[in-house]
Amino acid sequence: MGSGGMVVMDDNNCMVSTAKFFLEFTADESCGKCVPCRIGTRILLDMLTDITEGRGNEKDIETLEDLSRDIISASLCGLGQTAPNPVLTTIKYFRDEYESHIKDKWCKAGVCRDLCTFLIDEQLCKGCGACLRVCSSKAITGEKKKPHRIAQDICVRCRSCYETCKFDSIKILPASAMEGKTKKLLTVNSELSTKIW
Amino acid sequence: MERFRANVMLCAGTGCVASGTMKVKAALQDELKKRGLENEIKIVLTGCNGYCAKGPVMSVYPDDIFYQALTVEEIPKLVEEHFLKGRPCQKLMFKEPEEKSPVPLMKDIPFFKYQVLRVLRNKGLIDPEKIEEYIARDGYQAAAKALTQMTSQEIIQVMKNSGIRGRGGAGFPTGMKWEFCSKVPSDVKYMLCNGDEGDPGAFMDRSVMEADPHAVIEGMIIGAKAIGAHNGYLYVRAEYPLAVKRLQLAIGQCYEAGLLGKNIFDSGFDFDLEIYQGAGAFVCGEETALMRSIEGKRGMPRPRPPFPAHKGLWNKPSVLNNVETLAQVPLIILNGADWYKSRRMHH
Numbered sequence: 001m002g003s004g005g006m007v008v009m010d011d012n013n014c015m016v017s018t019a020k021f022f023l024e025f026t027a028d029e030s031c032g033k034c035v036p037c038r039i040g041t042r043i044l045l046d047m048l049t050d051i052t053e054g055r056g057n058e059k060d061i062e063t064l065e066d067l068s069r070d071i072i073s074a075s076l077c078g079l080g081q082t083a084p085n086p087v088l089t090t091i092k093y094f095r096d097e098y099e100s101h102i103k104d105k106w107c108k109a110g111v112c113r114d115l116c117t118f119l120i121d122e123q124l125c126k127g128c129g130a131c132l133r134v135c136s137s138k139a140i141t142g143e144k145k146k147p148h149r150i151a152q153d154i155c156v157r158c159r160s161c162y163e164t165c166k167f168d169s170i171k172i173l174p175a176s177a178m179e180g181k182t183k184k185l186l187t188v189n190s191e192l193s194t195k196i197w
Numbered sequence: 198m199e200r201f202r203a204n205v206m207l208c209a210g211t212g213c214v215a216s217g218t219m220k221v222k223a224a225l226q227d228e229l230k231k232r233g234l235e236n237e238i239k240i241v242l243t244g245c246n247g248y249c250a251k252g253p254v255m256s257v258y259p260d261d262i263f264y265q266a267l268t269v270e271e272i273p274k275l276v277e278e279h280f281l282k283g284r285p286c287q288k289l290m291f292k293e294p295e296e297k298s299p300v301p302l303m304k305d306i307p308f309f310k311y312q313v314l315r316v317l318r319n320k321g322l323i324d325p326e327k328i329e330e331y332i333a334r335d336g337y338q339a340a341a342k343a344l345t346q347m348t349s350q351e352i353i354q355v356m357k358n359s360g361i362r363g364r365g366g367a368g369f370p371t372g373m374k375w376e377f378c379s380k381v382p383s384d385v386k387y388m389l390c391n392g393d394e395g396d397p398g399a400f401m402d403r404s405v406m407e408a409d410p411h412a413v414i415e416g417m418i419i420g421a422k423a424i425g426a427h428n429g430y431l432y433v434r435a436e437y438p439l440a441v442k443r444l445q446l447a448i449g450q451c452y453e454a455g456l457l458g459k460n461i462f463d464s465g466f467d468f469d470l471e472i473y474q475g476a477g478a479f480v481c482g483e484e485t486a487l488m489r490s491i492e493g494k495r496g497m498p499r500p501r502p503p504f505p506a507h508k509g510l511w512n513k514p515s516v517l518n519n520v521e522t523l524a525q526v527p528l529i530i531l532n533g534a535d536w537y538k539s540r541r542m543h544h
Contacts, residue, residue, distance in 0.1 A: 077483045079480050
């Protein structure tokens with residue numbers, strides 16, 4: 001952003017959501033005087049929202065880039081001239097994340113709730129119960145020292161279990177990973193997870 | 198003057214206040230009173246130390262012992278151990294995540310060890326609400342030098358030689374900006390300061406304004422002399438109530454001390470300064486929008502040219518500088534352009 005402030009992130013951050021966050025801010029703060037900034041930032045934001053909610057299509061990345069460049073060249077002040085930068089740079093350095101959001105409907109960081117499924121790898125789970133305790137929607141069940149399970153119809157995909165697990169046994173898979181299978185008590189075994197990962 | 202055995206520099210930046218500085222201060226006061234130490238130990242509320250994650254923090258001088266993550270419950274023990282028995286309280290000291298032994302001194306903590314403080318030279322060392330403490334740290338020396346010994350051209354030349362560039366992000370050479378404005382003939386000019394810091398997650402202007410408001414004012418006085426302005430505005434966003442309060446106090450103290458107003462330092466130079474509070478629009482950090490906002494109009498940018506150096510606030514020549522840029526100005530005037538040049542980053 002304008003002043004050159006720095007934000008440090010790791011692979012737990014979804015780059016599409018990060019770009020969306022900055023666009024929410026600039027779309028809100030656009031003063032409305034010039035059209036490219038007023039309408040352009042809104043369209044960018046709508047497109048990013050679509051991508052994060054699973055409605056993206058393959059031409060979106062190109063359109064985002066074109067539109068961003070137009071906004072930068074036609075805006076009156078520094079706000080419009082820099083507002084699309086988060087979009088352009090995230091596409092430049094994290095294009096694969098955009099592609100997996102659009103093509104695979106998969107947010108690998110598990111941030112976009114419509115684009116991920118959380119599953120417990122039976123072979124890695126030690127049954128320590130840490131995830132069970134942090135789950136706010138009580139979607140996780142299981143006995144001590146035995147692999148736990150996440151009930152997909154209750155899970156709200158808040159990431160708490162993923163952040164808590166010390167054994168990396170919670171995997172983030174595409175939302176479609178469980179399609180065609182029973183939606184009740186599901187677990188994933190290592191074969192499935194290695195196949196997808 | 199009262200003398201104290203030790204000074205407790207309690208951080209009162211917005212971060213530490215949010216994590217409970219004021220409660221800790223009250224507990225500390227009570228406890229010192231209970232132990233009969235209130236005339237020996239002095240509590241000073243300082244500006245932000247930049248270590249907000251472990252707030253509230255404090256350092257104890259003259260020993261320079263640094264305590265972090267203070268709680269009201271720990272205070273009685275701390276007072277008893279440190280101030281009564283003279284044994285610094287290890288429990289509240291900084292520890293490296295992997296190591297067991299605490300690091301007692303602020304200057305040994307990695308976060309502080311590698312910092313070279315210039316803009317924030319007074320952070321944690323002075324009470325930002327007292328002008329005397331700023332003056333004791335060479336405050337207003339630069340303004341005195343600029344107003345009584347230097348001409349406008351000399352000031353601008355020093356600024357140009359130093360190579361300082363705007364710290365708001367765009368990096369425009371400050372000396373050139375001042376020169377453009379100084380060359381425009383006009384009876385009324387304005388010296389403005391941009392404290393409308395609105396980027397998500399950016400707090401550098403806030404920490405300068407909260408920790409050392411007088412440095413910003415001094416920078417503005419020097420800038421005003423350089424461009425020939427007799428009026429100035431400090432545009433600060435209203436979401437920074439502590440910064441507004443401290444700047445307001447500082448301006449009041451300056452008027453009392455004769456550092457603002459008529460005939461500053463007997464030099465015949467007049468400068469009046471007031472605060473204008475921004476109403477919360479991010480775009481008002483843009484210079485032309487900021488000027489419209491001070492005029493009381495809707496804050497919207499306008500195309501340039503004409504540049505603010507020719508037609509700025511109320512269509513009069515104006516200079517707008519970032520808080521951090523202005524806080525550097527006294528240092529450059531006092532230590533010279535070469536000193537600054539030798540320390541700046543190479544691009």
